Amino acid sequence: MDGFLYFCRCKGLQKLNKELLWDGPNMRFTNIDPNDTIKIIQKRLNTALEIEGFVLTMYDGRVRLSNQVVAEVRKHFEEMVFDTLIQQNVKLAEAPSYGQPVILYDAECRGSVNYLSLANELLEKNKK
Numbered sequence: 001m002d003g004f005l006y007f008c009r010c011k012g013l014q015k016l017n018k019e020l021l022w023d024g025p026n027m028r029f030t031n032i033d034p035n036d037t038i039k040i041i042q043k044r045l046n047t048a049l050e051i052e053g054f055v056l057t058m059y060d061g062r063v064r065l066s067n068q069v070v071a072e073v074r075k076h077f078e079e080m081v082f083d084t085l086i087q088q089n090v091k092l093a094e095a096p097s098y099g100q101p102v103i104l105y106d107a108e109c110r111g112s113v114n115y116l117s118l119a120n121e122l123l124e125k126n127k128k
Contacts, residue, residue, distance in 0.1 A: 053125075055118065057086040084118040087111065 042049050054077055060066045074081045086092075089111035095102040103112045 051080065052122070054081045055084070055086060056081065058088045059085040060088045082118060082121055084114060084121050086114045086118065089114075 038049055038051055054073065056070055056073060058066075059070065070085065087110050089109055091106045091109035092102050092111035095105035098105055102109065103115065106112060
């Protein structure tokens with residue numbers, strides 16, 4: 001595993017990789033092949049890059065749009081989407097201002113817990 005490609009933000013989604021389009025109440029995928037993005041990155045930056053999975057960030061379960069985005073991305077990409085959602089959290093936004101990763105800034109905040117859960121999910125996935 002050489003790194004992550006952060007693929008989707010649930011809040012304020014307008015256009016993603018010129019492929020995932022938001023058009024009011026309907027979101028649609030048009031000719032999406034995540035491998036195209038990876039191929040471009042491999043060619044220009046990192047020949048060993050592979051997709052480990054997609055992490056959905058800035059999730060807010062109180063907002064219908066967040067839930068719709070999660071459902072559509074999971075429907076389209078299925079097992080490529082990590083189960084862990086990174087929830088929107090003030091501490092996640094504040095930590096960089098203090099020059100710290102969120103886990104050091106506030107290890108018990110929701111964002112830290114989400115990222116630790118993601119780390120555990122990655123470890124479990126790579127055991128197999």
